[in-house]
Amino acid sequence: MSAFWAEVIGTMILIALGGGVCAGVSLKKSFAANSGWIVITLGWGLAVAVAAYSVGSFSGAHLNPALTVGLAFTGSFPWADVPSYIVAQMIGAILGAVIVYLHYLPHWKVTEDPATKLGIFATGPAINHPFSNVISEMIGTFILVLGILAIGANKFADGLNPFIVGFLIVSIGLSLGGTTGYAINPARDLGPRIAHFLLPIPGKGGSNWKYAWVPVVGPLLGGSLGGLFYKNVFLGESDSMLWLVLGITVVVLIGAQLLSKRTAN
Template sequence: MSPFLGELIGTAIIIIFGGGVCANVNLKKSFAYNGGWIVITFGWGLGVAMAVYAVGKYSGAHLNPAVTFGLAFNGDFPWSKAAEYIVAQMIGAMIGAAVVFLHFLPHWKETDDPGIKLAVFSTGPAIPNYFANMLSEIIGTFVLVLGILTIGANKFTDGLNPFIVGMLIVAIGISLGGTTGYAINPARDLGPRIAHFLLPIPGKGPSNWKYAWVPVAGPLLGGALGGVFYHAVFKGDWTPSFWYVLLTCLLVLLVIWMVENKKKNV
């Protein structure tokens, strides 16, 4: 299997499990209806673990543009392959979302709220505030990439690493996920959001494109920051990339904060 196909299939697996648990818990007349946040976090975490087990030996199982960014900034992955991986991740996420749509086919008509239907596919903020939402996604993805790199630096029983990474996803969801739904993965959010826009989902509403840039930009910045932070602090190699990425994050947050405050004062 090629790395491209590995990333495509692996990301599709994540969305089948992750989007599937969101559908299971949120769509009416599912036996898991109202299963709750803990069920959702474990569904996503175990889905990530299964995906890494499936394709890790073929592509390294990035399955997330933010992880690809983080590993590239850390020096563990060549930038020349980044575009190939990200394209595969996006395609895989859209395919996974389409599978979820088909699996729950009769349940869409039974669910009236178009916002709930969108939540099966993509994230949204509990309290809409671009500055706070961006900050949440940066922090969550920073923790994700830093966690993956520190997990990789430890020796576990053979075959246990993917499960530990899955538990990292669970931990992020339980501890940090309630603010924005913890996209922490641009492909996980944008791919299914595009699928939501294209698929003939009965009674669906808009795909909330005005928010869609946050779960893309935030994770990319957070992933890059996690990669350079690990390289600088854990490896002791303080390259200019650390300061470039840190200043970029601060500048982006400053601009968003200024725009948000200007809106309040108008």
């Protein structure tokens, strides 16, 4: 299997299981309804582990554009392969969301709240404050990429790494996920959001495109900074790209702060 199709299939599995746990907890007449945040975070952690075990030997199981870009900044992944990986991840994320829709097909109609339905596919802020929301996504993804790189530098029993990464996802969700739903992955949010927009979900409402840039830009910045921080600090390899990404981050945060003030007014 090619790396491209491995990323498609791996990301599809990730969203089918991750979006699936959100649906099970949120949709009415599901046996898992109202089982809570811990179930969601554990479900997402296991989703990452299962997806990584499935395709890791074929593509490295990035399953996340922010991780792909972060690894490219460390020099451990070729920039020439970044676009194809991101396209594959987006396709897989959309397909995974379609699987969730089909699996819970009769539950959409009996669940009235449009926001609940959207929350199964895409993330949203607990408090709408773009500046803080971007920072939350940056911090979560920074720790994700830094954590994955640090885990990779340690020796575990053969085949244990994906399981440890799954626990990293659980930790991020439990500790940092309560502000924005911890997308920490542009494909995880944008792909299912596109699926939500296209699918004939009864009473689904809008797809909240005004917020959609946050779980794309925030994770990309956080993942880039995580990779560059690891390269400069952990590996001791100076890279001037760190300053460029920091500059871009400052510009994005200034824009986000202006949006936050406009939202408050």
